[in-house]
Amino acid sequence: MHIVIIGSGVIGTTTAYYLAKQGHTVTVLERQPHSGMETSFANAGQISPGYSAPWAGPGIPMKAVKWMLSEHSPLAIRASQVDWPMLRFMVMMLRNCTVSRYDINKSRMLRIAEYSRVMIDELRQETNIQYDQRTQGTLQVFRTDKQLQGSKQDTDILDACNVPYERLDVEGCIAAEPGLHYVRDKIKGGLRLPLDETGDCFMFTQNLAQIAQGLGVEFKYGVAVQAIQTANTQITGIQTNQGLMTADSYVMALGSFSPQLLRPIGIDIPIYPVKGYSITVPVTNPEAAPVSTVMDETYKVAITRLGDRVRVAGTAELTGFDLRLRNERRETVRFVLSDMFPKAADMSQDNFWTGLRPMTPDGTPIIGATPYKNLFINAGHGTLGWTMACGSGKLVADLVAGQAPAIDMNSLGMDRYSFANKVRT
DSSP states (O other), rough: OEEEEOSSSSHHHHHHHHHHHHHOOOEESSSSSSOOOOOTOOOOOEOOOGOOOOSSSTTTEEEEEEESTTTTEEEEEEEOOOHHHHHHHHHHHHHTHHHHHHHHHHHEEEEHHHHHHHHHHHHHHHHHHSSOOOOSHHHHHEEEEEHHHHHHHHHHHHHHHTTEEEEOOOHHHHHOOOGGGGGGGGOOOEETTTOEEOOOOOHHHHHHHHHHHTTOOOOEEEEEEEEEEETTTTTEEEEEEEEEEEEEEEEEOOOHHHHHHGGGGGOOOOOEEEEEEEEEEBBGGGGGGGGEEEEEEEEEEEEEEETEEEEEEEEEEEEEOOOOOOOOHHHHHHHHHHSSSSSBOOOOGEEEEEEEEEEESSSSEEEEEOTTTEEEEEEGGGGGGHHHHHHHHHHHHHHHOOOEEEEOOOOOGGGGGGSBBOOOO
């Protein structure tokens, strides 16, 4: 079978790898000159199944108001960019800010993420892929007693899903991350997820693309997809700036840009681009730097060790597809690094970046079939694209091939949104 994959970020690339492993002919269309050049390029660097949780949760509406009034806010909404997709996304997200919806959504996300953990372990063993990886867990740091107490809801779900974790006091946090001893007076405790991993997602995506090429995958770079052609309930081709591309089946893995191509053919999925920022700085004092990933719960910023570098990523900005670099966001991620690990890195050499996270209102990605018999979706992973990439790629590969997926796919597809299917048959 010949499959065309639209998009070569970490999601599209892993999907291509698993389809090629099954023996299919695979072509990947990517507008950039290389794989992983957009959202996968300089993300937080985490593979964090245990930290998989929706942004929509109890108390978030009130927190959002408070955040937007703070100097280093984790959230920004650009009023000048407000449109119908943004309003719909916010309304749907608010509807998911209940205890019951949070529990359901987190359990769905953990289902994918835990499966993905198994798949990336197998991938490493099979290919020896390198990406500045570390397998030393994730530490979520709480600055207040209220945050510490509020973590019980998450640990209850982790218990239900049999995900190991460690509750740590201040000394336990410092034992896990010795660099925190400089700021022991600023933290109250933490939650450590020992099976989580870190690494460079861009390096992973680039190296996996090379491995996939070795399996016969053809990556067509510099190809911009313009439209999807259909007839009845079939996709008949992909119109690009280099002509019409045809195949037996197609996979949409274009992240935040997926709805733009799907809407004209009657598929209306609520994926919205939530803008994030990061800086990458060289380590100057290894003993004072993080050994893995530290999540600052107050500012919603992740600080990750990548070899001789530190990646600091966070903030959520609702501003459509605007990719302008805003200095106030740079100051926020710089502040968190200097506040948590003040002696770790050379801040004068920070490499500032922004990318668009493809978010769904309930946090769970959209994985699976569509009303078109030969079109599948693998998009909407938000901040957890790399965390869920290998699992999602394998699930979609199995679905395309007509094989039974290894996990329950209930409520992981577009069918959980009643309005999404507008296809006329």
